[in-house]
Amino acid sequence: MPAEVASVALNGEIFRLVDLRYEAPLQNNSIDANALSNATEKSTLQGRAEISLESLQNKTQTKHAELDLNLSWQRRAWRHTVDMNRRNDSEDGEKTEDSQKLEYSIDYFLTPEWFTRGNSFYQRDRVSGASSLHYNGVGFGRNLWKDENGSWEVLATYNKLAIGNAPFQFRLNTWLVSTDFKRKFDSENWEIYAKAGFLIPQKIPVDLIFQSEAGLRYQLNTNVYLNGRLMYDLYKYPGGSVKHQSYKLGIGTKW
Template sequence: MSLRILLPFLLLILSLPAGADTVWLNNGDRLSGEIILLDGGKLALQTKYAGRVLIDWKDIDTLSSDKPLMLRRDGIDSEASERLQAAGVGMVQVVNGSTVTVPLASITRLVPPRPLLHDRLWEGNLDAKLDLDRDENRTDEWKFKGDTRIEHGRWRHVLNGELERKTENDEETEDNWEVEYDLDRFFTDHWFWRMGYDHKEDHFSDAYRQRMLGTGPGYRFWDNELGRFDLISRYNRVALNSEYGEFDFNTWSLEWDYKRLLRGTRFEFYTTGTLHKPQIEVIDYIIESEAGLRYRLNDWARLSLLYELEQLYGVGTSSSQRHYLIGLGVGW
């Protein structure tokens, strides 16, 4: 095909209107865009002419959407919809094999389904920080933090990692990394059993290596397109290598994992952490926690703000370490 024939054909294809979701308001207005989320009585609609618009759900007469959505209705768990079709005032048709007309007032949540890898659910984040300081000292610092999880059937694999390097005047002052792998087996939709292994290396710390193997029950309060909340209790065996010798001891721990999308999925708040109760006299308890906020620039890019806190209490004293991470990241 010659370019003189191909070029007009391409221009015609590009000029065709893209499919869009449509919302009819009860004041007679009609808005077109992409439905992002319905939560808390607000519908987030991404438009080309006004950006992201938040619409009160009670102000909508009906709507339509050609893309798959997950719905939650009063008294009904989440259900899938292939598409939505406009119906009468205060109504909408839910199409998923069959067509059902339901009141808008009965729908409490709309959200695009999470991406699936065949029969698996896969999600994750990778955040990076780079700090170059060029004053009287030459300081280069970079840090990567990542997490990913794959869930299929009754099994869930969770992998977390962290890598940090820092040099001052070409002399290395920080060199540490950590990797953690957890395997969960669900017995119900909420209860599961976790087995996990954690390995830490810090070349500039007195305790330069730590390995921990643990197992215990967990409870999933919820895990959906808007977020998750897990609590896990574990019994662990810890092997610690330090400048003062090798130590082995047991701990009880309580872990939490919380994430929630906010303001039409634009913001994401999350916090994870572990409270340890070592079975040794010199340490009362240890807290390792982090909390952060991510701002979604687009479907994959994130701006991230992270706060890390590590505290140790024992023999009447305490020590704390705090870290802040501001950087860019990707999510999937």
Template sequence: MRAVIALFLFTLAAPLWADTVWLDNGDRLSGEIVLLDGGKLALKTKYAGQVLIDWKDIDTLSSDKPLLVRRSGFDSERGERLAAAGSGMVRVQGDREYLLPLAQITRLVPPRLLLEDRVWEGNLDAKLDMKRNQNDIDEWKLKGNTRVEHGRWRHVLSGELERETKNDKKVEDNWELEYDLDRFFTEHWFWRVGLEQSEDAFETIERQRILGTGPGYRFWDNELGRFDLIGQFNRVRLESDVADLAFNTTSIELDYKRLLWGTRLEFYANAELQIPHIDQIDYVLDSEMGLRYRLNQWARLSLLYELDQLRGQGQTVSDRHYLLGVGIGW
């Protein structure tokens, strides 16, 4: 009975760790291929977590799961299985079977299907700044985002919280929260409905609400990253003690993420350009870009640059921030 149970458990576990890499020095590593990019193969193992292997040090490899194989000068081809071959070679098995030199492979990425059960990812970054000179200044900021995909639906939630005190007196107190719901109709096209609200206790405009909807296009979304472009028609409402103002805008938004250096480094950029349908404001730009360095599976060091810009009545007002902090990712 113990032998039967052990065999059953091994059968269940085997598909999770079905990839094998043979090195030039004779060593063999088993795990799950995450991706190959930039000359580094990321392999997720049971015993050492995710390890990076120089592609030039690999003798051959095998994988039982589908992979998108990109060759030098060619588009990606889907391989249902990779089988070990001679030194410096691999056998690609799919619609057609052929031997391929490892030196010709520039990228391996597991395909991400549109109809998946569930995908959950996110980041939370924190920044703390304390100054002690003529004035005692304490500032802290939290920025986070998360997305959940199931089937043809995608939920995106992002938020920001900032507090600053100067000589024990609060001088900054604001927060922002945005929720977007996407419905995919094809692998690339989707429709978005979004709601955003922000409040600031020390600005003339105390509260801002934005409700928008429009089409989006997903250029790609895989283990290497993603690139989305969304166009929306929005209804904006600004509230203050003096007066309230409501108007329409047209906006375009991009969401970009790319893993570099064998997944150790992540570059990301988010930007939204709004064109208000009023004469007083020409455009409003809200953008950020940054780098995250992965210390391990969950810890990150982050460097972020923010640019918020408004132009109206012949004048441009810009607000720039440089943030260095730590965070977590999943």
């Protein structure tokens, strides 16, 4: 007598269990090797260009023009940043400043928070022939926090600094301690930002060089924004100091 075969009833039909087959469905979260490779290779490029103009009629006629350009490119753990600035000032038709600034930095992220940095900075005023400053350095930085609305970084680098032009040029070692902060408001139309850097030479003739900038940006549309900012610089020497403070209104674009 044949052995009884287990069966099951389904929708009025009888099925033998031995005839049933089970196939595992495809998992929606399965990893695509090509997608993972593309994500690893993904790079981001961000940029901003801004211009500010000013003409004042007081006891003297003062004119000001300034152009800023910022580019940032990141791929994997590497990040490249370039900052350029060109500025022209005149008073009663006589040029009082014709300066250029160029800064380049390369970062390598050891972790999402910690990174190493190599930096190079150059500044020159063609009106004042002796007003030249450049340095190169290496160091470490840290992301104190970062999200989709902003970030706050601090870093310290050790630099070789040169001030002035040959033959009246001073070369010395210095520490650079700097910070960079930016934050968008919930509406995403307003953004505040601030950055500052302290150059601390290890010996005279310069005690301290401090450069800072703080501002507020308002996004008119996807690409165009208005910007109001305050800039303050301090050069401190033995027996004296030189200060420079300015307020700027400008318009810019980002991508």
